[in-house]
Amino acid sequence: HLHLQESGPGLVKPSETLSLTCTVSGGSISTTNYYWGWIRQPPGKGLEWIGSVHYSGSTYYNPSLKSRVTISVDTSENQFSLKLRSVTAADTAVYYCARLGVEVPAAPYYSDCWGQGTLVTVSS
Amino acid sequence: QTVVTQEPSFSVSPGGTVTLTCGFNSGSVSPNYYPSWYRQTPGQPPRTLMYSTNTRSSGVPDRFSGSILGNKAALTITGAQADDESDYYCMLYMGSGTWVFGGGTKLTVL
Numbered sequence: 001h002l003h004l005q006e007s008g009p010g011l012v013k014p015s016e017t018l019s020l021t022c023t024v025s026g027g028s029i030s031t032t033n034y035y036w037g038w039i040r041q042p043p044g045k046g047l048e049w050i051g052s053v054h055y056s057g058s059t060y061y062n063p064s065l066k067s068r069v070t071i072s073v074d075t076s077e078n079q080f081s082l083k084l085r086s087v088t089a090a091d092t093a094v095y096y097c098a099r100l101g102v103e104v105p106a107a108p109y110y111s112d113c114w115g116q117g118t119l120v121t122v123s124s
Numbered sequence: 125q126t127v128v129t130q131e132p133s134f135s136v137s138p139g140g141t142v143t144l145t146c147g148f149n150s151g152s153v154s155p156n157y158y159p160s161w162y163r164q165t166p167g168q169p170p171r172t173l174m175y176s177t178n179t180r181s182s183g184v185p186d187r188f189s190g191s192i193l194g195n196k197a198a199l200t201i202t203g204a205q206a207d208d209e210s211d212y213y214c215m216l217y218m219g220s221g222t223w224v225f226g227g228g229t230k231l232t233v234l
Contacts, residue, residue, distance in 0.1 A: 035221060046228040047162075047170065047213050052221055060221030064125070096169055100223070109217035110160035110175035117169050 002027040004097050004115035012122050018084040022097030022115060029078045030055040033103030036080045038071060040093040052100055053080050087122045094119050128216055130226035136204045136233055144229045145196040146214030152195035157216040159197035161190060164211045174199060209233045
């Protein structure tokens with residue numbers, strides 16, 4: 001049974017870099033037909049796709065965040081990571097990691113597994 | 125900028141039928157966008173309901189169905205129950221490894 005778990009600091013100062021890691025267990029991150037993504041949800045608001053990474057290292061970002069985001073993968077640790085630079089209070093959110101299928105018909109472009117989420121607050 | 129629209133809120137009576145929709149600010153939603161639907165209750169991560177327009181995720185009852193209605197993706201709930209009260213989000217695949225979420229619909233059952 002696949003399990004995703006986010007980890008990282010719950011408090012980040014304005015202008016600094018938010019760093020989170022998602023550890024994948026119960027399955028390999030090195031699968032061709034899945035991307036591994038980050039999604040966030042500000043308090044009381046909706047979901048926002050941040051970006052995704054393939055185990056090969058290919059990355060895809062939300063255009064609105066692209067200038068501040070880096071997502072990377074560590075296949076030896078079965079983990080992938082998010083870095084968001086120059087954060088402000090608007091980046092306060094619950095951050096989820098998720099698996100996203102990218103192969104039709106086996107795993108057609110949706111998220112079939114989510115982590116529990118971790119709240120990151122940006123405040124001095 | 126692509127904006128995916130959903131009704132901010134909807135109300136349905138117990139036992140009733142409700143259809144939530146997912147559209148674009150410009151253009152039509154088609155199966156080529158692989159619309160998927162998620163439900164979320166407070167404090168919990170989203171749970172997958174539907175993918176590829178009309179394929180139910182494992183364990184989702186057949187009271188939930190997906191379709192394309194006109195130029196939008198749609199999620200229909202028949203025989204609404206109290207525990208269907210949730211936030212519902214659609215997500216569209218925009219190609220080139222990118223996705224967009226709708227703003228979500230808060231469904232009330234009363």
